[in-house]
Amino acid sequence: MKKINSILTTITLTVLLAACADNKKATTTEPSLKEIFKDDFDIGTALSADQIEEKDSIADEVIRRNFNSLTPENIMKSMHIQPEWGTYDFTPADKLVEYSQKHGMSVVGHTLIWHSQLPQFARNITSKDSLAEFFTNHINTVASRYDRKIQGWDVVNEALNEDGTMRESIFYKLLGEGYVTEAFRLTQEAAPNTELYYNDYNNEQPSKRAGCIELIKKIQDAGVRIDGVGIQGHWHVGRIPLKEIEESILEYSALGLKVMITELDVEVLPRNFQGADVNQRMTMKDDPAFNPYVDGLPDSVQQQLADDYAALFELFLKHKDKITRVTFWGVNDGQSWLNGWPVPGRTNHPLLFDREFKPKPAFYKVIEAKKN
Numbered sequence: 002m003k004k005i006n007s008i009l010t011t012i013t014l015t016v017l018l019a020a021c022a023d024n025k026k027a028t029t030t031e032p033s034l035k036e037i038f039k040d041d042f043d044i045g046t047a048l049s050a051d052q053i054e055e056k057d058s059i060a061d062e063v064i065r066r067n068f069n070s071l072t073p074e075n076i077m078k079s080m081h082i083q084p085e086w087g088t089y090d091f092t093p094a095d096k097l098v099e100y101s102q103k104h105g106m107s108v109v110g111h112t113l114i115w116h117s118q119l120p121q122f123a124r125n126i127t128s129k130d131s132l133a134e135f136f137t138n139h140i141n142t143v144a145s146r147y148d149r150k151i152q153g154w155d156v157v158n159e160a161l162n163e164d165g166t167m168r169e170s171i172f173y174k175l176l177g178e179g180y181v182t183e184a185f186r187l188t189q190e191a192a193p194n195t196e197l198y199y200n201d202y203n204n205e206q207p208s209k210r211a212g213c214i215e216l217i218k219k220i221q222d223a224g225v226r227i228d229g230v231g232i233q234g235h236w237h238v239g240r241i242p243l244k245e246i247e248e249s250i251l252e253y254s255a256l257g258l259k260v261m262i263t264e265l266d267v268e269v270l271p272r273n274f275q276g277a278d279v280n281q282r283m284t285m286k287d288d289p290a291f292n293p294y295v296d297g298l299p300d301s302v303q304q305q306l307a308d309d310y311a312a313l314f315e316l317f318l319k320h321k322d323k324i325t326r327v328t329f330w331g332v333n334d335g336q337s338w339l340n341g342w343p344v345p346g347r348t349n350h351p352l353l354f355d356r357e358f359k360p361k362p363a364f365y366k367v368i369e370a371k372k373n
């Protein structure tokens with residue numbers, strides 16, 4: 002009996018070890034995005050608060066394996082980092098910096114000045130002087146703390162309307178249109194060793210691009226430093242504006258700026274407008290036709306998604322001398338903000354890794370794009 006037990010234990014252990022070896026093989030033999038594109042541009046991802054805390058070991062493995070640039074999806078926005086007037090919470094951002102240092106990655110600070118996700122006290126400000134005080138103190142305190150610790154800042158985020166005019170944000174209304182240049186001037190003083198970027202969505206589209214170029218020229222004409230421009234890259238499957246993206250890469254680069262794709266995802270669900278304005282919503286949430294892929298993507302859409310990603314990376318590689326970073330807005334489909342916007346509670350599939358962190362066909366097509 003004792004002998005049978007011992008044989009059974011040996012068999013069980015052998016099976017378990019084989020399974021572990023298989024598992025390990027499955028993850029460690031996958032190609033790594035950052036390795037594949039190491040001579041071309043950085044490959045980034047946006048991290049949620051839980052991912053910064055390293056709460057999920059599978060997510061953590063995928064992050065360390067594939068990405069060399071990290072953008073905090075939310076925790077460095079003003080409502081989180083300065084929740085009360087003059088009271089800062091640096092704990093998660095410090096943790097992110099520590100994580101990046103431990104793994105030899107860089108960090109992009111997102112974002113200093115954005116009309117959205119402002120702390121409640123700032124949203125209530127009605128006087129120019131008070132807003133100017135918040136604006137100056139916020140930039141000085143936050144940007145100086147992370148100088149030499151992060152690579153760059155999205156100094157100003159989404160200051161433009163679709164037609165290229167200035168968005169009538171609280172900053173524009175109370176401080177005037179010079180607030181963008183002033184934000185860059187303050188950040189340059191507070192963080193002289195940090196790169197400074199302007200970041201927006203749809204700024205590859207001709208009208209918004211023209212407004213973006215005008216804004217950048219104003220900063221440059223004032224003798225203030227701006228190092229890069231972020232094209233966020235929230236695009237839709239089957240409708241990637243490749244021509245406009247290419248024109249934008251060339252035109253922004255001609256201004257002497259580094260070009261970055263900063264929030265890449267390719268949405269697969271129906272939508273009746275373009276862009277990424279978080280205040281915009283759709284109201285057809287009860288119609289199942291607007292949430293068609295709850296059980297997974299049909300092959301045809303999966304293939305289109307893969308082809309779209311391949312076309313994008315072929316374009317990025319063509320202009321690798323102008324593009325310094327391509328950042329995905331999230332690690333896997335389950336984490337994507339597009340599951341909750343513009344209709345809450347949908348099942349979206351916009352990234353390269355599925356909900357189980359398995360590489361999708363789009364992942365392999367992106368890698369093939371490098372080989373072609």
Ligand code: G3I
Binds near residue numbers: 075118158278
């Ligand atoms: O943390 C709270 C949680 O406690 C609460 O239970 C839950 C209930 O709704 O909300 C959680 O906060 C949410 C937060 O994401 C963290 O998940 C907010 O409601 C939600 O509004 C917030 O959305 C973020 C959005 O910016 C808001 O501005 C998205 O995660 C983030 O991906 C998105 O990122 C923006 C970029 O910063 C700028 N460009 C567009 C991009 C997409 O909108």
